[in-house]
Structure formats: structure tokens, C-alpha cells
Amino acid sequence: MQIAVSGGKGGTGKSTVAVNLAVALAESFKLVLADLDVEAPNDHLLLGVEPANEREVxxxxxxxxxxxxxxxxxxxxxxxxxxxxxxxxxxxxxxxxxxxxxxxxxxxxxxxxxxxxxxxxIGHTYVTETPYGFNLVSGKLKEGEERSMPLVVEAKKRARSLPHELLLVDTAAGTGNTVSKAIEGSELLIAVTEPTPLGIHDTELILRLGRLMEMPMWVVINRADLGDRRRVYALAEKYGADVVAEIPYSENIVRSYVQGKPVVLWKVPEARVFRGLAGKVVDFLGGGE
Ligand code: SF4
Ligand code: SF4
Missing domain, CATH: 3.30.70.20 (Alpha-Beta Plaits)
Incomplete structure (x- = not known):
């Protein structure tokens, strides 16, 4: 099984959602997290791990x-x-x-x-064991190289070659062909957005892509208290997507970036949002262990 976390615009908190979801879902599935944002991979930073097992592409x-x-x-x-x-x-x-x-x-x-x-x-792929019971696979394009597609393909191939029940893909921002390649084969697309005009504009592009690829879509609103959430709900309805979680602006989440410790493991209200989202994914996929 494969699910994808994406978001039209950069900086919407896509990686935060992917990483926290991965930590929570690893309790139900043998999971691999693939960071396919090969121009700026950052899941390892949020997980507080150093990329390992480097392989040239x-x-x-x-x-x-x-x-x-x-x-x-x-x-x-x-x-x-x-x-x-x-x-x-x-x-x-x-x-x-x-x-x-x-x-x-x-x-x-x-x-x-x-x-x-x-x-x-042109770049490298990595397989890094995390302290959270799953492997992180990431790709990193070499500086000066422009073509990220071969890196996305190789990193995804390496992720799929590892034993897993669930592959969780974290894509790049935007809706370019590398994002389509990363999403390809997913049972579910989770679009992370923020309720700002630019966030909503770019989310429409990713929802359009998801509809084109005929996959069920969910929307997660990050920094939900900083804008007009009603516009996100209206947009989701237009594309047949469900808004499944709202994450408030949170200093705990900012602190978790700095410390490289996923907030889902903290005893704070924000953790419940990610656990709730993980529970919905487990129900959608029909179980786990
Ligand atoms: S195509 Fe012609 S110019 Fe190019 S390497 Fe071959 S022989 Fe040389
Ligand atoms: S045709 Fe051009 S792009 Fe293709 S391999 Fe040769 S030099 Fe490279």
C-alpha cells in the first residue's frame, strides 16, 4: 500500500504532517517513509537523524x-x-x-x-534507520544538477525494495512531473494546505492533479487559525475531497522542528491531531497489524 502527502505550495507543513503521520502509523504498519523532495529533502532533520547508506545515482x-x-x-x-x-x-x-x-x-x-x-x-539516495521503528528513504539532487526526475525514480525504487506494508511518500512542492511520479500508485493523496490566498490557489492545483490521477483525496489545514478556513472547505468540496484535520499554529510544533523530535510523541494537544489523522488512515486502509 502507498499513500502520499503533498501540498501545492512550499512551506505549508507538508513534511511536518508526513513525519508525524509516519511515526504514528509505524505503530500499525511496517512502514517506509520516502522523502521525494529531492531538491530540498528535510524529513531527516524533523526526525533528528543523519542520512546513511549513501548510494550514487x-x-x-x-x-x-x-x-x-x-x-x-x-x-x-x-x-x-x-x-x-x-x-x-x-x-x-x-x-x-x-x-x-x-x-x-x-x-x-x-x-x-x-x-x-x-x-x-547526479545525486544520492539514502536509507536511514530511525529510532521510531521505520526506515526513511531520501533522495538528494547534487548541487548544480537540474533534472530531479531520475533521483525521484531511484529513491522511490529503493524505498519500494525495502520490506514494508505501507509506503508513505512525501513529495516536493508544486505539481510538476516529479510530484506526479512521486504520487503515482497511491491509494490516497493527502494535500496539506494553509488557509491563505496563495495556499488555497496552489492547493487547487494539487487537487486537480489528484482528480486527474483518480485517487481519493483528503485535505489537512495547517495553521488553520491564521486564515479563512471556509474557503478551504469550499475548495475541498468542489474536488470531492474531505477535510480531515485542522492543525492550529503551534509553538510546540516549531520547537519540535528545532529539537528534531516529532511532536506526535509529545504530551501536548497537537499530538492528538496527528494521532487522530493516523487513526483515519488506518481505518481507510483497513487495519494494519
Ligand atoms: S555523430 Fe559524428 S560528430 Fe558526433 S561523435 Fe559521431 S562521428 Fe563524431
Ligand atoms: S543526445 Fe544530448 S542529452 Fe542525449 S545523451 Fe547525448 S548529449 Fe546527452
Whole structure:
């Protein structure tokens, strides 16, 4: 089983919900939490753990053998990323940061051996044992790299390869193709929002995506006391989503970030909100152990 926690806008508290939900749900399921916000993963910070078991994610890059290359320019012409520039005599040069690893240049090159294989490391995945009875899998894109999709795919694959009953996916902000990839295969999409005009605007985008992907949707309102919650309820109704929890603005939650200790384990009223949400997920998924 898989569920996803997402939110159109950055900074809505998506990771707070994912992490606290994971801690509570780990009492009912053998759980893996996947932090697929590969440009800015932060679940490990909220859980107070150091990413471990690093594994490189590599991508193909062409390596030119100039002793064989006939300077025909076909590789540069086929490259949609414009990652190959040619000199006046046709000699090809690669701009590695633009290369997407599609291999079109290798396929089109008419001279056997003129393009060989090289690889570049575009990021890393991690599997970290947490003190809360579940593993955290995360992906981190290398600085300067722009293509996050291969990282999302690899991190998700690594998460799925671990023994689990429930995979809880924490996506990036926005509604780009990496978010769709992260959400793909989920039984339930939980959209975290805040009742501000920007939060509501971006939540509509994620609910639109969820409807397109035909999955049941829930909405969690974070900092619920700081805006007009009625607009969130109206939006949820429009998309057939249920508003399942309201989290008030809370200094305890802020303190829990700083300490790297999930608030769901604290003896404070906020913990009950996350436990209540976890209970609803257990009911929705039909049990656990
Ligand atoms: S692998 Fe694809 S993106 Fe990279 S240089 Fe070749 S054609 Fe261009
Ligand atoms: S397609 Fe092959 S032979 Fe032609 S310029 Fe590129 S590397 Fe050289």
C-alpha cells in the first residue's frame, strides 16, 4: 500500500504532517517513509537523524573518441538539450550540465566507437534507520544538477525494495512531473494546505492533479487559525475531497522542528491531531497489524 502527502505550495507543513503521520502509523504498519523532495529533502532533520547508506545515482554521458569521430555533427543535431556544441570543423564538445543522458547521440552516431560511455553522478539516495521503528528513504539532487526526475525514480525504487506494508511518500512542492511520479500508485493523496490566498490557489492545483490521477483525496489545514478556513472547505468540496484535520499554529510544533523530535510523541494537544489523522488512515486502509 502507498499513500502520499503533498501540498501545492512550499512551506505549508507538508513534511511536518508526513513525519508525524509516519511515526504514528509505524505503530500499525511496517512502514517506509520516502522523502521525494529531492531538491530540498528535510524529513531527516524533523526526525533528528543523519542520512546513511549513501548510494550514487548516475546518468549516461557521451565520451567522444576524437581519433574515430568524422566531425559529421549528427550528434549535435539530434541533441534536444543542446548539450553538444561543435567547432567550425565539426568537432563535438559536451556541456555535461545540459546532458539528460537520453543516448540519442550514441544511437545516431554513424561511426562505431566514436561515442563511448561515461557517467556523471547526479545525486544520492539514502536509507536511514530511525529510532521510531521505520526506515526513511531520501533522495538528494547534487548541487548544480537540474533534472530531479531520475533521483525521484531511484529513491522511490529503493524505498519500494525495502520490506514494508505501507509506503508513505512525501513529495516536493508544486505539481510538476516529479510530484506526479512521486504520487503515482497511491491509494490516497493527502494535500496539506494553509488557509491563505496563495495556499488555497496552489492547493487547487494539487487537487486537480489528484482528480486527474483518480485517487481519493483528503485535505489537512495547517495553521488553520491564521486564515479563512471556509474557503478551504469550499475548495475541498468542489474536488470531492474531505477535510480531515485542522492543525492550529503551534509553538510546540516549531520547537519540535528545532529539537528534531516529532511532536506526535509529545504530551501536548497537537499530538492528538496527528494521532487522530493516523487513526483515519488506518481505518481507510483497513487495519494494519
Ligand atoms: S545523451 Fe542525449 S542529452 Fe546527452 S548529449 Fe547525448 S543526445 Fe544530448
Ligand atoms: S555523430 Fe559521431 S562521428 Fe559524428 S560528430 Fe558526433 S561523435 Fe563524431
Amino acid at each position: 548516475r546518468e549516461f554521458m557521451p565520451r567522444f573518441d576524437y581519433s574515430k569521430c568524422t566531425r559529421c555533427r549528427k550528434c549535435a543535431e539530434v541533441c534536444e538539450e543542446h548539450a553538444i556544441v561543435t567547432l567550425r570543423d565539426g568537432t563535438p564538445f559536451l556541456m555535461p550540465n545540459l546532458c539528460s543522458g537520453c543516448r540519442a547521440c550514441e544511437i545516431v552516431c554513424p561511426v562505431p566507437g566514436a561515442i563511448g560511455e561515461a557517467f556523471k553522478v
